[in-house]
Amino acid sequence: MKSLAEVFAESLMIDAASVVDSLAYQSIKEWDSVAHMVLVTALEDNFDIMLDADDIVAMSSVAKVRAILAKYDITA
Amino acid sequence: MASDLSGRVALVTGGTRGIGRAIVLALAGAGATVFVGGRSAEAVEAMIAGSAVADRLHPLPFDVADPAAVKAAFMALQKQAGRLDILVNSAGVLKDAVIEMTSTGLMAETLATNLTGTLTCCQYAVRLMGRAGGGSIINLTSIIGRVGYPGHTAYGAAKAGVIGLTISLAREVGGRGIRVNAVAPGTIETDMTAGIPDDKRAALVERIALGRTGQPEDVAPLVLFLAGDGARYISGQVIGVDGAMAM
Numbered sequence: 001m002k003s004l005a006e007v008f009a010e011s012l013m014i015d016a017a018s019v020v021d022s023l024a025y026q027s028i029k030e031w032d033s034v035a036h037m038v039l040v041t042a043l044e045d046n047f048d049i050m051l052d053a054d055d056i057v058a059m060s061s062v063a064k065v066r067a068i069l070a071k072y073d074i075t076a
Numbered sequence: 077m078a079s080d081l082s083g084r085v086a087l088v089t090g091g092t093r094g095i096g097r098a099i100v101l102a103l104a105g106a107g108a109t110v111f112v113g114g115r116s117a118e119a120v121e122a123m124i125a126g127s128a129v130a131d132r133l134h135p136l137p138f139d140v141a142d143p144a145a146v147k148a149a150f151m152a153l154q155k156q157a158g159r160l161d162i163l164v165n166s167a168g169v170l171k172d173a174v175i176e177m178t179s180t181g182l183m184a185e186t187l188a189t190n191l192t193g194t195l196t197c198c199q200y201a202v203r204l205m206g207r208a209g210g211g212s213i214i215n216l217t218s219i220i221g222r223v224g225y226p227g228h229t230a231y232g233a234a235k236a237g238v239i240g241l242t243i244s245l246a247r248e249v250g251g252r253g254i255r256v257n258a259v260a261p262g263t264i265e266t267d268m269t270a271g272i273p274d275d276k277r278a279a280l281v282e283r284i285a286l287g288r289t290g291q292p293e294d295v296a297p298l299v300l301f302l303a304g305d306g307a308r309y310i311s312g313q314v315i316g317v318d319g320a321m322a323m
């Protein structure tokens with residue numbers, strides 16, 4: 001299983017070092033709505049979960065994604 | 077053109093009885109692996125056990141009106157099959173009520189099952205189909221959603237809503253290779269229409285140019301066609317199967 005930072009880095013095609021908790025959706029050009037859905041699929045595959053629309057909408061930052069994963073008992 | 081659906085994975089909600097059951101049998105008959113939905117696990121198991129194509133059918137009981145149950149069902153389907161190519165939203169309820177006697181509960185149940193349930197299933201299906209490079213969604217609407225019928229205001233609203241969602245979703249997901257169509261039956265002989273009194277039934281038949289009510293097997297071939305590659309350039313359509321009925 002990859003780490004959350006690795007999943008982010010691969011999905012958004014950014015450097016793992018720039019995956020910090022405060023990184024926000026649409027704050028960088030790499031995290032647009034298309035990349036957001038790539039990220040969703042990658043998270044689902046990596047952590048073996050299915051996210052619902054409310055989760056996908058709420059994934060507004062790395063910290064928020066971490067909190068959503070915690071709902072599924074995943075510490076990332 | 078006969079559809080060959082070998083290797084395809086389908087989900088039919090409301091597959092235990094009536095139109096949904098005929099669709100399950102048609103898709104499996106064309107070679108598809110079909111997940112059979114319905115609220116009752118026993119009814120789903122019984123339907124599968126009694127079918128000649130049981131080896132291609134898998135039980136997936138869930139209530140389409142319960143968003144958490146829909147999510148769990150799609151997750152289970154993804155785990156088991158790894159893909160989804162065809163979704164048929166056939167789960168539906170119809171309870172007659174004049175407008176003054178349409179209770180809040182009846183309104184909620186009618187919209188939650190026929191409209192929101194269809195929308196929620198479409199939401200998950202689009203994500204699974206997008207991963208597989210495309211797919212076909214077929215939503216059961218009704219002649220009542222197009223031209224209306226007294227005593228069916230809530231149902232008509234839900235079924236008109238299904239038409240609205242079908243045409244908008246078709247435009248949104250066409251770029252991902254996903255086609256979305258709606259099928260609008262007239263009066264089909266199922267449990268849903270079994271309670272129509274004889275005099276009313278006779279009056280209904282008089283309005284059907286082909287001179288008879290329909291059978292579930294009259295609807296299934298159209299759904300089979302829309303599911304397959306023969307319909308590859310057909311999306312965003314609402315197609316009637318009503319024997320040329322005038323409401």
Ligand SMILES: NC(=O)c1ccc[n+]([C@@H]2O[C@H](COP(=O)([O-])OP(=O)(O)OC[C@H]3O[C@@H](n4cnc5c(N)ncnc54)[C@H](OP(=O)(O)O)[C@@H]3O)[C@@H](O)[C@H]2O)c1
Nearest residue numbers: 090092093094095114115139140167168218263264266268
């Ligand atoms: N028959 C007609 O004349 C006619 C005409 C126009 C449109 N339609 C539409 O065609 C579709 C099929 O109708 P039908 O005549 O085949 O109906 P039906 O014989 O009454 O069967 C309805 C099916 O839906 C399932 N269902 C109902 N509520 C559900 C829920 N909340 N979650 C999951 N499954 C549910 C039922 O299974 P369980 O009870 O086991 O859950 C059953 O399998 C419906 O959408 C209907 O509105 C029918």
